[in-house]
Amino acid sequence: MITLLDAFHWSQLLQPQYYIENGGLWLLLFVVFAETGLFFGFFLPGDSLLFVAGIYSAPLAAQIFASNNEWINLFILFSVISVVGIIGNYVGYSIGNKVGPAMYDWKDNILFKKKYLLQANDFYAKHGGRAIVIARFIPIVRTFAPIVAGIVKMDKNKFNYFNIIGCVAWVASMLCAGHFLQSWILNNFQFDLKKHLEVIVLGIVLVTTAPVIFQVIKHRTKK
Numbered sequence: 001m002i003t004l005l006d007a008f009h010w011s012q013l014l015q016p017q018y019y020i021e022n023g024g025l026w027l028l029l030f031v032v033f034a035e036t037g038l039f040f041g042f043f044l045p046g047d048s049l050l051f052v053a054g055i056y057s058a059p060l061a062a063q064i065f066a067s068n069n070e071w072i073n074l075f076i077l078f079s080v081i082s083v084v085g086i087i088g089n090y091v092g093y094s095i096g097n098k099v100g101p102a103m104y105d106w107k108d109n110i111l112f113k114k115k116y117l118l119q120a121n122d123f124y125a126k127h128g129g130r131a132i133v134i135a136r137f138i139p140i141v142r143t144f145a146p147i148v149a150g151i152v153k154m155d156k157n158k159f160n161y162f163n164i165i166g167c168v169a170w171v172a173s174m175l176c177a178g179h180f181l182q183s184w185i186l187n188n189f190q191f192d193l194k195k196h197l198e199v200i201v202l203g204i205v206l207v208t209t210a211p212v213i214f215q216v217i218k219h220r221t222k223k
Contacts (some may be wrong), residue, residue, distance in 0.1 A: 015045070016045045016048045016049035016051070016052040016053075017052055019031055019045075019049060020049075020052060020053065020056055020060065024059075024060065024063055025060045025061075025063040025064070025077075025080070026063070028049060028053060028060065028081070029080060029081065029084045031044050031045070031046075031049060032046070032049070032050075032081055032084050032085050032088060033084050033085070033087065033088040033091075034088070035088070035142065035143060036085050036088035036089050036092065036136075036142060036143065036146070036167075037087070037088030037089055037090070037091035037092040037095075037143075037146065038088070038091065038092065038095075038143075039092070039095070039103075039111070039112055039117075039143065039144065039147060040111035040112065041143055042113070042116055042139075042140050042143040042144070046139060046142060047137070047139065047174055050081065050170075050171060050174030050175055050178070051174050051175075051177055051178035052178060053077060053081070053174075053175060053178065054074070054077075054174065054175040054176060054177060054178025054179035054180075054182070055178045055179060055182045055193055055194060056194075057070065057073045057074055057077055057175065057178075057179050058070070058073050060073075060077055061073035061074075061076040061077050064076055064080065070179065070183075074175055074176065074179060077175055078171055078172055078175055081171045081175070082167050082168055082171045082172075085167040085170070085171060086163055086164055086167045089132070089146040089163045089166075089167065090146070090159075090160070090163060092143070092144075092145075092146030092147045092150065093146045093147070093149050093150040093154075093156075093159055093163075094150060095147055095150060096146065096147035096148060096149060096150025096151040097150035097151070097153065098150075099151075100150075100151050101151065103117060103147070103151070104117065104118075116140050116141075116143070116144050117144050117147070117148070119140070119141060119144070120135070120140075120141050120143075120144030120145050120147070120148045121144075121148050121151075123135065123138075123141050123145065123148075124145060124148045124149065124152070129154070129158055129159075129162050130162070131145055131149075132145055132146065132149060132159065132162035132163055132166050133162050133165055133166035133169065134166075135166070136166040136167060136169065136170035137170060146159075146163070181193070182194070
């Protein structure tokens with residue numbers, strides 16, 4: 001008899017559909033919390049997970065309240081994910097505020113990569129408070145930006161403002177993109193995105209990581 005553990009492979013942690021199929025809404029919420037607020041969550045899917053959640057909005061929302069209305073389902077997901085994302089970032093800010101510069105002396109391990117902290121630091125220095133909003137849409141930077149904000153002692157009220165704005169914009173755009181793109185393509189072309197999630201997720205990853213790759217290449221060419 002093959003158990004879930006026997007069938008598991010570490011690569012599945014990068015696949016958003018794995019979390020939805022095996023943990024549903026509650027595992028999704030944990031991933032959003034970890035990926036936006038805990039330094040070891042940098043490898044977890046964020047944008048692609050919310051995009052796929054938009055596609056599966058009905059069954060996910062039904063875990064809280066069953067409804068046949070797509071707007072109610074999206075609102076339920078938007079509300080709970082936004083709250084968790086805001087709390088996650090605030091936890092990251094608190095970690096940076098308390099631990100502070102000591103994190104720059106930590107050695108790399110499987111749960112922590114100092115280079116990502118340095119990248120987030122440079123990103124914050126360039127964009128200031130707006131970095132909290134912009135970082136929501138950039139993998140890895142999204143995880144470390146609130147930590148850096150805490151390290152540099154960003155005003156708490158200012159951080160909370162950008163945190164809420166950024167999270168609401170991120171969650172709403174990703175959920176709606178997944179849900180309405182799926183509906184539009186299915187109705188007009190009879191093409192079900194659920195059967196081609198690997199390609200969709202790869203496309204999202206390429207688009208969202210392009211700015212990071214560009215900055216890395218630009219930084220190296222200047223040396």
